[in-house]
Amino acid sequence: MTSVTSLPASEQEGARTSPEDPEKLEDPEKATLSTDPSETSLPNNKRVEQPTKINWLLTCVGLYLGALLYGLDTTVAATVQASVYEELGNLQKLPWVGIGFPLGSVAVILLIGKLYDTFEIKWLIIGSVTLFEAGSALCGAAPTSNALIVGRVIAGMGGAGMYIGALNYISIFTTSMQRPIYNALIGLCWGTGAILGPVVGGAFSDSSAKWRWAFYINLPLAAVVSPLYFLNFPRYNPQPEHTALEKFKQIDWLGAFLNASTFVLFILILSFQGPIWRWAAPGSIVLWVLFGLSLISYGLQQTFSILTSPERRLFPIDFLARRTLLLMFFATSSAAAATSVTLYYVPLFFQFTKGDNALEACVRLLPFIVPFVFFVMFSGGLLPVVERYAPWYFPAGVLMIVGGALMYKVSPNTYTAAIYGFEILIAIGTGLVFQTGYAVVAAKVPAHRVAASIGFINIAQIGSICITLAIAGSIFGNLGFVKLEHVLTGYGFTDSELRSALAGSFSPVFQHGDARARKLAIEAVVSTMGTSFALVFVAGAVTLVSAFCMRWEKLGLQTTAGG
Known part of the structure; x- marks a missing residue:
């Protein structure tokens, strides 16, 4: 079983800086840990089992x-x-x-x-x-x-x-x-x-x-x-x-939303470019703009603590x-x-x-x-x-x-x-x-x-x-x-078949292509890896x-x- 206690202040004090010492709190090189085995990271006056x-x-x-x-x-x-x-x-x-x-x-x-x-x-x-x-x-x-x-x-x-x-x-x-x-x-x-x-x-x-x-x-x-x-x-x-x-x-919560949107938009861009949209396609440009706005907004919101405080951002x-x-x-x-x-x-x-x-x-x-x-x-x-x-x-x-x-x-x-x-x-x-x-x-x-x-x-x-x-x-x-498109020119494979070659051996490139086509495809895939x-x-x-x-x-x- 566990018992509910409040740790005594003496067990929580050590060389680690105290929240009550603002000068040390701002000094990055003074904030180090004690070697006292009783020291823990539990703040004072908190309930803990x-x-x-x-x-x-x-x-x-x-x-x-x-x-x-x-x-x-x-x-x-x-x-x-x-x-x-x-x-x-x-x-x-x-x-x-x-x-x-x-x-x-x-x-x-x-x-x-x-x-x-x-x-x-x-x-x-x-x-x-x-x-x-x-x-x-x-x-x-x-x-x-x-x-x-x-x-x-x-x-x-x-x-x-x-x-x-x-x-x-x-x-x-x-x-x-x-x-x-x-x-x-x-x-x-x-x-x-x-x-x-x-x-x-x-x-x-x-x-x-x-x-x-x-x-x-x-x-x-x-x-x-x-x-x-x-x-x-x-x-x-x-x-x-x-x-x-x-x-x-x-x-x-605003910071949480902007943080999530920034990561999601960036991953969407990397995932969609090429297989779905070309780099200069309108959809790609829109995503880049949205990502830029989200990133800038997130940076400004966190820097100036908009709708939050420096302690809670x-x-x-x-x-x-x-x-x-x-x-x-x-x-x-x-x-x-x-x-x-x-x-x-x-x-x-x-x-x-x-x-x-x-x-x-x-x-x-x-x-x-x-x-x-x-x-x-x-x-x-x-x-x-x-x-x-x-x-x-x-x-x-x-x-x-x-x-x-x-x-x-x-x-x-x-x-x-x-x-x-x-x-x-x-x-x-x-x-x-x-x-x-x-x-x-x-x-x-x-x-x-x-x-x-x-x-x-x-x-x-x-x-x-x-x-x-x-x-x-x-x-x-x-x-x-x-690379596949370059080495397999003239073999008659469609774009979707060439892309499927990057997903595994079940692709038509490997299932139905001749020996030389398979060799060229493997070399291209390995080079890309x-x-x-x-x-x-x-x-x-x-x-x-x-x-x-x-x-x-x-x-x-x-x-x-x-x-």
């Missing part, structure tokens, strides 16, 4: 499983798209099966972060799980591609709530010394899920259960652990002095003036971008070049899976020991640059062992820094800004995945079509530049036993 060790252990089981499911659904579409197209059609909407989930997440991440900073967190995370399951059920039962996309967006919104909820639970119920390990475990579970996503999708797509069970599988898994959420999760109310209506009025815009926080944002975005490109396009490479089915192609990700998982834990475990964060980012940037450059040059004749080696380089680079930013930013802000810092890095991580997949998909769809890996190279360069700009400082973290 202190969990027993067994309850906290069971809570962590629920949190980590939620992170795993969130990661799994982020990438599960990578190997079900071909099966979805065969059953539901609408090739031009196919990228949305993959993009819809991270788009739903990034559209509401900052809003959800504010909700966790305002309302009772236990009921928020239960609501998030419910939303995630509802979206998954809709995906599994989807009669049309539109229904599937809507389900993916809903599941993405719920998944974001699960993921942010897990990070908030950790920031509230662990000490500064424990937090890097717990954050690393969240990253490990998310990363494991993200890596298993294509495997699960491929396994179901190639089985008698078919692709729908790649989404239905979330339902029994969540049902098994749902009692943990209701019975074991401790409660924490960040604002017990306010009513629900007062809290509702605090939320920056959605985006922590003051973080952009903080050198360390901004560099963590860039570096985390880069690691997420490199990870997402690798997870999506390595299986696709083997499907085209080796004729692998979805499951076989995903097994080829093992050289990425193992080192990625190991180095996420390795960096998280050693961060409190080394105490300096900058050293992780130098090798990470170099390895991403090298791995991305090598993948950029792949061809259908590249040795399989060489591809495995390139995967390992990218995995080590991304694993070293994939989750590190959460611990660093939490150590650089005062206690009452920890939730905002989590949302800030969430935007970097999940937002980067969404935008990167959209950019890579646009490159793959548009450049791939141009290589271009997508230029994003990994760029991500590595951004990480390396960020590393050179980071301060060589200690965070003052030490390792303690979890619990």
Whole structure:
């Protein structure tokens, strides 16, 4: 059982800056964490249930499983798209099966972060799980591609709530010394899920259960652990002095709308350009104008706190003036971008070049899976020991640059062992820094800004995945079509048949074309995939530049036993 207590002020004070000290609050380099094991991020005079060790252990089981499911659904579409197209059609909407989930997440991440900073967190995370399951059920039962996309967006919104909820639970119920390990475990579970996503999708797509069970599988898994959420999760109310209506009025709803519209319009542009509208078409121009207006409006609204206040605005815009926080944002975005490109396009490479089915192609990700998982834990475990964060980012940037450059040059004749080696380089680079930013930013802000810092890095991580997949998909769809059109001139294939060649081997280009046409098509598709890996190279360069700009400082973290 858990008991309701108010933590004494003596247990909440340390080197972390106090909200009552305005001078220190504005000094970004004085906001660091104490090494006192009793220090937590709980503000004074807040009601909190202190969990027993067994309850906290069971809570962590629920949190980590939620992170795993969130990661799994982020990438599960990578190997079900071909099966979805065969059953539901609408090739031009196919990228949305993959993009819809991270788009739903990034559209509401900052809003959800504010909700966790305002309302009772236990009921928020239960609501998030419910939303995630509802979206998954809709995906599994989807009669049309539109229904599937809507389900993916809903599941993405719920998944974001699960993921942010897990990070908030950790920031509230662990000490500064424990937090890097717990954050690393969240990253490990998310990363494991993200890596298993294509495997699960491929396994179901190639089985008698078919692709729908790649989404239905979330339902029994969540049902098994749902009692943990209701019975074991401790409660924490960040604002017990306010009513629900007062809290509702605090939320920056205009900022939430503009944030969502900006991301959605940008992804629409990248998805529609080429397959549906030409770049100079009226529809494209209208979307670009709407996106520009939304982005400018969002920037102005947040800068001048229109219909909100500086304390309640959605985006922590003051973080952009903080050198360390901004560099963590860039570096985390880069690691997420490199990870997402690798997870999506390595299986696709083997499907085209080796004729692998979805499951076989995903097994080829093992050289990425193992080192990625190991180095996420390795960096998280050693961060409190080394105490300096900058050293992780130098090798990470170099390895991403090298791995991305090598993948950029792949061809259908590249040795399989060489591809495995390139995967390992990218995995080590991304694993070293994939989750590190959460611990660093939490150590650089005062206690009452920890939730905002989590949302800030969430935007970097999940937002980067969404935008990167959209950019890579646009490159793959548009450049791939141009290359196929060039090499297959005279073979009589229609535009729709050429575009279908980018979706898989069921295309008429591969089913009915002669041997030379198939060879030319594969070379064109693989060349286009290589271009997508230029994003990994760029991500590595951004990480390396960020590393050179980071301060060589200690965070003052030490390792303690979890619990």
